[in-house]
Amino acid sequence: MSEGPRGHLVFACGGSLYAVPAERASEVVNLPSLTRVPGAAPHLLGVFAHRGEVLPVIDLTRLIGKPADEAFRRVVVVRVGRGVMAFTATKVIGVSAIEGAPPRLGESGALAFMHGPARVPSGDCATIDPEGLLEFLARGR
Amino acid sequence: MSSLAEWLPGRARWLMLPSTLGNTLVALVAALYASSTLHFPPDTLDVFWTLVVTVASAGVAIAEVIAARRLRILRGLAVGRLPITPANRLRAIDEARHLPDLVARLGVACWVGAVSVVALLFGLLSTAPLALVGRIEAIGLLFGPMAAVVVGLLVGHRAQSAVEVLARGLSPEQIVSSLKAPSVSVSRRLIGFTVIMVALPSMVAMDVTRSLGVDVAELWFSQPPASRAQWLASAQSAMILKVVLLVGLTTLLAVLAAAVGATSIARPLQRVATDASALARGQLSDATLIAGDGEVWLISNVFSRLKERLVALVRQLSASNLRIASAAATLQVASQGSEGGAAEQAAALNQTSATTEELAQSARQIASSASAVQELARKTLEAAESGLGNAESFRAAIVRMHQDNRSVSAAVERLNGRVQQIGRIVEVINTVAERSDLLALSAELEGTRAGEVGRGFSLVAAEMRRLAENVLESTAEVEELIGEIRAATRQTADATERARALTEGSTALADEVAKSLTSVAHSARQTSDAVRTISLATQQQQTGTDQLAEAMADILGITQQSLATTRQLTAANERLQALSLVLAEVVNRFQRE
Amino acid sequence: MKPIDGIALCRVGEARLAFPCDEIDAIAAVGPDALGAALAFGDVGSPEGKALAHGHRLLQVDSVDVLATTALAVLPVPAVIARAAGGALAGFVLLAGDLWPIVSVGGLLDFLESRRSGP
Numbered sequence: 024m025s026e027g028p029r030g031h032l033v034f035a036c037g038g039s040l041y042a043v044p045a046e047r048a049s050e051v052v053n054l055p056s057l058t059r060v061p062g063a064a065p066h067l068l069g070v071f072a073h074r075g076e077v078l079p080v081i082d083l084t085r086l087i088g089k090p091a092d093e094a095f096r097r098v099v100v101v102r103v104g105r106g107v108m109a110f111t112a113t114k115v116i117g118v119s120a121i122e123g124a125p126p127r128l129g130e131s132g133a134l135a136f137m138h139g140p141a142r143v144p145s146g147d148c149a150t151i152d153p154e155g156l157l158e159f160l161a162r163g164r
Numbered sequence: 165m166s167s168l169a170e171w172l173p174g175r176a177r178w179l180m181l182p183s184t185l186g187n188t189l190v191a192l193v194a195a196l197y198a199s200s201t202l203h204f205p206p207d208t209l210d211v212f213w214t215l216v217v218t219v220a221s222a223g224v225a226i227a228e229v230i231a232a233r234r235l236r237i238l239r240g241l242a243v244g245r246l247p248i249t250p251a252n253r254l255r256a257i258d259e260a261r262h263l264p265d266l267v268a269r270l271g272v273a274c275w276v277g278a279v280s281v282v283a284l285l286f287g288l289l290s291t292a293p294l295a296l297v298g299r300i301e302a303i304g305l306l307f308g309p310m311a312a313v314v315v316g317l318l319v320g321h322r323a324q325s326a327v328e329v330l331a332r333g334l335s336p337e338q339i340v341s342s343l344k345a346p347s348v349s350v351s352r353r354l355i356g357f358t359v360i361m362v363a364l365p366s367m368v369a370m371d372v373t374r375s376l377g378v379d380v381a382e383l384w385f386s387q388p389p390a391s392r393a394q395w396l397a398s399a400q401s402a403m404i405l406k407v408v409l410l411v412g413l414t415t416l417l418a419v420l421a422a423a424v425g426a427t428s429i430a431r432p433l434q435r436v437a438t439d440a441s442a443l444a445r446g447q448l449s450d451a452t453l454i455a456g457d458g459e460v461w462l463i464s465n466v467f468s469r470l471k472e473r474l475v476a477l478v479r480q481l482s483a484s485n486l487r488i489a490s491a492a493a494t495l496q497v498a499s500q501g502s503e504g505g506a507a508e509q510a511a512a513l514n515q516t517s518a519t520t521e522e523l524a525q526s527a528r529q530i531a532s533s534a535s536a537v538q539e540l541a542r543k544t545l546e547a548a549e550s551g552l553g554n555a556e557s558f559r560a561a562i563v564r565m566h567q568d569n570r571s572v573s574a575a576v577e578r579l580n581g582r583v584q585q586i587g588r589i590v591e592v593i594n595t596v597a598e599r600s601d602l603l604a605l606s607a608e609l610e611g612t613r614a615g616e617v618g619r620g621f622s623l624v625a626a627e628m629r630r631l632a633e634n635v636l637e638s639t640a641e642v643e644e645l646i647g648e649i650r651a652a653t654r655q656t657a658d659a660t661e662r663a664r665a666l667t668e669g670s671t672a673l674a675d676e677v678a679k680s681l682t683s684v685a686h687s688a689r690q691t692s693d694a695v696r697t698i699s700l701a702t703q704q705q706q707t708g709t710d711q712l713a714e715a716m717a718d719i720l721g722i723t724q725q726s727l728a729t730t731r732q733l734t735a736a737n738e739r740l741q742a743l744s745l746v747l748a749e750v751v752n753r754f755q756r757e
Numbered sequence: 758m759k760p761i762d763g764i765a766l767c768r769v770g771e772a773r774l775a776f777p778c779d780e781i782d783a784i785a786a787v788g789p790d791a792l793g794a795a796l797a798f799g800d801v802g803s804p805e806g807k808a809l810a811h812g813h814r815l816l817q818v819d820s821v822d823v824l825a826t827t828a829l830a831v832l833p834v835p836a837v838i839a840r841a842a843g844g845a846l847a848g849f850v851l852l853a854g855d856l857w858p859i860v861s862v863g864g865l866l867d868f869l870e871s872r873r874s875g876p
Contacts, residue, residue, distance in 0.1 A: 030612040045612040051605050053598075058849075058856040059772045061797035062842025062868055070835070070849070072856050077849050079837045106836035117626065118608050161836040 028120035031150060033143050034099055034112040037084035037092040040148035041110070042121060042141065047153045049102045051115050054080075054095060064163060068111070073100070080109045081160070086133045103154045105161070110151075119143040121150060133159060168253075171329055172242040176235045179260065179326060182318030183231065183267045184224055187274075190311035191220050193413050197368070198303050200406060201375040208290040212300075215282045215289075223278040227270050234266055235259050238326075253330050254342050260326040261343070261455070268316030272309055279304020306371075310364050310417060313356055317424035324428060324455040331453035336468030339453050350429060350458045357425050361418045368414040372407050379403075432456030436467050446753040448475055482751045485744055492741040499734040506727040513723050517716040524709040527702050534699040538692055545688035552681045559674035566667035573660040580653045583646055590642050597635035604629035758848055760828040765809065766857060767818035769794045769802065774818065775850060775857040776809060783810040784821055791815035792869045797842060811862040816869075824852070831859060843868035 031042035032051075057069030057080055066085040070077050078100060084092055098109035121141045128137040128149055136155035140147035195216050204212060232239065237255045240246035279301055287297040331339055380396075380403065387395045435454045442449065450472075454464035604625045611622030763778035774794060785808045794816055795802025808815040831848040838846065845864030849856050 032609060045609055048609055050609065051602055053602070058858065059798055060838050060841050060846065060858055061772070061774060061794070061860060061865065062845065062872075063838055064841075067838060067841070070838070070856060070858075072832070072849075072851050072854075075832070077832045077835055077856065079835045081837070108835065108837050115605060117605070117629065118612050118622065157837060161839055163840060 028122045030118050031121045031141075031143075031148075032099060033116040033119045033145060033148055034097075034110070035114045035116060035145075036082075036095060036110065036112050037089060039084075039089075040116070040143065040146055041083060041112075041137075042119070042143065042148045042150045043099060043101050043110070043153055044150075045118050047101050047103060049100045049107075051097055051099050051112070052109075054098050054111070071109075076107060078107055078109045080111060082111050084111070087137075101151075101153045103157050105154075105157055108153075108157060108160070116143070116145050119145075121148075125150065135159070168248060168329065168332070172238075172248075175242055175326060176232060176239045179235065179238075179263060179319060179322050180228060180231050180267075182322060183227065183271070183315045186315035186318050187224060187227070187271060187311050188220070190307055190314065190417065191216070193417060194303055194307040194311075196413075197307070197410055198300060200410065201372060202296060202299055202303075203379075204296070205290070205292055208286070208292050211290050212282075212286055215285050219278045219282050219285075223274040227267075227274050230270055231263070231267060234263065250334055250338070253334065254339065257327050257330045257339065258343055260323045260330065263323045264316045264320030264457075267319045268312045271312030271315050275304060275308025275311055279308060306364065306367060310360055310421065313360050314417060314421040314424070317421055317428060320428050320457065321424055321431075324431065327455035328453060331455070334453070336453045336465060336472055340465045340469065350460065353425060353429070353458070357422050361422050364418055365411060365415045369407070369411045372410050376403050376407065428457060429460055432460045432464050436464050439471065440467065443471065443474070448478055450475060478751060481747070485747045485751055489741065489744045489748065492737055492744055495737045496734065496741065499730060499737055503727065503730045503734055506723065506730050510720065510723045510727055513716065513720045517713065517720055520709065520713045520716050524706065524713055527706045527709050531699060531702040531706065534695050534702060538695040538699070541688045541691040541695060545685055545692065548681050548685035548688055552678060552685065555674055555678040555681055559671065559678065562667055562670045562674055566664070566671065569660055569663045569667060573657065573664065576653050576656045576660060579649070580657075583649050583653065586642070587646050590639050590646065593635060594639045594643075597632045597639065600632035601629055601636065604632055758831040758833050761831050761848075761850070761859065762827040762829070764824050764829065764850065764857075764859065766822040766824050766852075767794070767809070768820045769798065769818050770800055772798050773855065773857050775824075775859045776862050777847070777859065778823065778825075780811060780862040781809050782812065784808070785810050785815065787817050788815050791817040792866060792873070793817045794865065794869075796869055796872065797865065809862060811866060814866050816862060816866055832856075843871065 030045035032045050032048040033040055033042045034051075035041075052073065055071045055073075057071050059069045060067060060079070063069075066082050068080045068082050070079050072078070078098075080098055082091065082095075084090070092113075095111040095113050097112045097115060099112050099115065100107065100109050121143065125138040125141045128134040128139050133156060136152040136159055137149045138152070139149035141150050195213070198212075199209070236259070237246065237252060238259050241248055241252060241256055246252050283297045283301045283304070286292060286300060287294065380399070383395070383399065384392060432454045433456075439449075439454070453468055455461070456464050607625035608622045608629060611618035611620075611625055614621065761777060765776045765778055765781055765784075767774045767776065772795075787804075787806055787808045791808045792815065793802040802817065803819060806817050806819045807821050808817050809821070829850050831850060834841075834846050834848055842860065842865060845861045845868050847859040847861055849858055851857075
């Protein structure tokens with residue numbers, strides 16, 4: 024964690040704002056048709072091939088246990104050291120600088136890897152810790 | 165007939181029985197008379213009685229045989245040898261009718277013969293003096309005719325009943341025409357009665373008195389003179405007794421004969437009287453023969469035939485009356501029907517007359533209405549002609565509107581096409597903008613990752629992104645506008661479509677209105693013509709109707725007259741029926757038993 | 758990743774599954790003790806279909822097509838889903854733009870059995 028404001032890609036999903044560090048967000052693409060994965064958790068909507076790579080799509084709304092909202096049109100591709108994943112997005116707001124580190128949103132589960140609230144021009148958002156979340160997800164089933 | 169068959173057996177003997185009994189009775193009286201008035205020598209009395217009995221028996225037998233031969237038909241019917249036919253019955257009636265006469269004549273002959281035989285034989289067989297024989301002969305000649313008359317009357321009495329029984333059921337006319345009228349007349353018979361009634365008792369009384377005188381004289385002298393007065397006293401009563409007895413017996417016989425004779429005349433007359441009085445009371449029984457002798461026969465015959473004809477007449481009358489009654493009843497029904505019909509006709513004619521009057525009135529009304537209608541038709545024609553012009557201009561307006569509408573529709577169609585093209589262009593712009601957005605976003609991220617070096621790049625990328633987003637917002641607005649335009653054009657298209665249908669309908673309507681108005685004008689013209697015709701016709705009709713009403717009144721009068729006539733006929737018929745009833749009553753007065 | 762030779766392309770409802778041919782003993786008719794692959798997607802599955810025999814066990818799918826192509830390139834499994842289906846997921850092949858998950862028959866059967874018996 025470096026000091027000072029860091030650029031985050033802010034996007035909306037299911038009525039909430041999320042932000043991922045801009046250096047982890049590799050690109051934003053339109054949501055293609057997905058291939059379902061056997062025995063996968065409900066928040067894993069499926070996979071799609073992108074640039075010779077298989078990208079798993081994660082529904083953030085379901086992940087934090089909120090009712091599903093299928094209105095997303097795009098996915099934000101996030102790349103960390105261990106792998107790659109894509110988050111569903113209703114609307115991509117843009118890159119905003121977020122100062123400091125807000126506290127964690129929860130002690131266990133996926134919320135343990137989200138911090139907030141963080142102020143962005145569009146409102147309050149939750150910042151996602153991509154490395155931790157990927158680890159958490161890969162540890163799961 | 166069965167009663168006749170039952171009655172017949174033994175009737176011949178029954179008819180002859182009075183003859184046998186009467187002759188025997190008179191013979192006994194005669195013998196008694198002879199024995200008490202004649203002085204028979206001793207030992208001759210037995211001979212006399214033997215002779216009397218023998219000869220009398222023989223005479224009776226002979227008489228019966230002769231009589232039986234004369235009753236051949238009756239006996240034949242009685243034993244069933246002959247069939248009971250009207251012809252045989254007529255012959256039997258003839259036999260029975262002539263029997264009394266025969267018996268009387270036979271009786272006289274037998275008496276004379278028998279007395280002569282007895283006297284002759286008595287004279288030859290005994291020592292009796294000739295005077296005695298002569299006396300016997302005289303007594304026989306005295307009693308013979310009397311016996312014959314008595315027997316004849318008795319048999320005649322029975323013969324009358326026999327004739328009536330045999331004649332039962334035969335027409336008196338038939339009997340009378342087939343039988344001869346009897347020969348014996350009532351006057352002759354009355355003379356005979358008188359002779360017997362008067363002469364016989366007188367002669368007997370005279371003879372008895374003479375004989376007694378002789379006896380008294382002889383005995384007077386045979387008595388001693390001393391006891392003569394005493395003897396006379398004792399003999400007087402005995403002599404008186406003898407006279408009274410003999411004369412009484414004889415008188416009795418005479419009275420009996422006279423009674424029987426009178427009865428044989430009176431009985432038929434009584435029957436005639438009874439029947440006549442029954443007839444007078446209206447009891448009309450079937451005519452039967454009443455048997456009788458001489459003029460009585462004639463009277464009873466005439467009466468029977470009269471009665472027979474009366475019965476036939478009453479029967480005919482009754483039958484005719486029945487026919488009259490039934491004819492009258494039929495006539496009554498017919499006349500009643502006719503009366504009803506005439507009444508109905510009169511009522512119908514009354515109604516018709518009223519209707520005709522109404523018709524005449526209606527005709528007058530029509531005539532007055534017709535001119536009003538004609539005026540109305542003229543006005544209608546004017547209105548229709550002006551309406552026709554209006555309809556034409558309306559139609560032209562509709563056609564223009566239709567054309568305008570069509571051009572609007574085409575314009576809307578073109579607009580729709582353009583809008584679709586705009587939509588497609590907007591879509592392309594959208595896609596481009598979206599891609600630009602993503603590209604800008606990626607560039608921004610990329611710039612961010614490049615740190616301070618990429619900062620300017622990021623800013624440019626962000627600007628580009630904003631631009632793309634602006635474009636996207638604009639295109640969204642354009643899309644919204646396109647949606648609105650589409651909705652509007654759809655509405656316009658719908659409206660023009662409706663307008664098209666409406667104008668088409670209106671054109672048809674205008675055509676129809678024009679057509680209707682044309683036909684109205686035509687009708688009005690026709691109506692005007694027709695009304696003129698009607699007016700003319702009504703005037704003519706009015707005259708005709710008035711004439712019809714008059715004719716109707718005449719017919720009504722005639723029908724009422726006919727009704728009156730029918731009523732008179734009915735009344736006459738009722739009177740005829742009443743008359744028939746009276747006649748029936750009269751006929752019924754003769755209660756036919 | 759090691760290329761793969763010969764796979765069975767199966768459809769289960771809307772989902773796709775690819776099995777290595779060398780793991781399939783036979784393709785048989787559906788038996789009463791066959792385990793439905795639809796269960797892995799949380800579906801009940803249709804009663805008809807075909808069964809892939811693996812040892813004495815049967816896996817029921819809706820349809821089977823065999824792709825005999827050798828040396829098919831296999832895409833690796835992302836870390837996020839490495840544990841999916843009890844680790845039965847072996848990789849992906851891309852055929853005509855469609856991704857097909859390559860699944861071990863035995864591993865899937867194990868997973869299905871554990872899911873049926875477990876909570």
